[in-house]
Amino acid sequence: MSGIAKTPNPPYYAVIFTSFRTEGDNGYAEMAEKMEELAKAQKGFLGIESARDGLGITVSYWETLEDIAAWHKHAEHKLAQMSGYKTWYQSFKTRVCLVERDYGFEK
């Protein structure tokens, strides 16, 4: 299970990826895990949060727009994106955001 990302003080960037999957796994779970591990190894990666109950929301956090662009262009990630379009996703929306302010609470 994903936790709340321990991000630094703003400003930093967030990529909100909202999606509906197609029917069946078709290799998705294995690739999703592999991509998460690979993302964590990239320059500027700050954290990731995921939840799905029908609609899936994954938010990844990054230091700079350049880090996001580099991850988007990563060769293995590009292959995964192609399978995303072809096989895994019915629809998705990606939003690239500047996190300006944050606050939290823990019991």
Add this chain to the structure above:
Amino acid sequence: MSGIAKTPNPPYYAVIFTSFRTEGDNGYAEMAEKMEELAKAQKGFLGIESARDGLGITVSYWETLEDIAAWHKHAEHKLAQMSGYKTWYQSFKTRVCLVERDYGFEK
């Protein structure tokens, strides 16, 4: 089930609310539904996306920071926030973001 929000062209704002619930419902589901309906009626509201599987992620979209501040201060929302701190949430993080760019895909 929540869908992918039909937001306008950027720039606009996103509030990413990531949380872990406490045990039991304790009136949460009813209040969450009420707050979502109330949020939708606020000035500047653009959309909302939610998913939970252990970790919960709710992203609401807004035209301006002033709209976000007004909703944060709304009297009924303030009461719900108090119950959130006292009863419903084990931990949460709120991030206020400027959406700079977005793109999507639909089969």
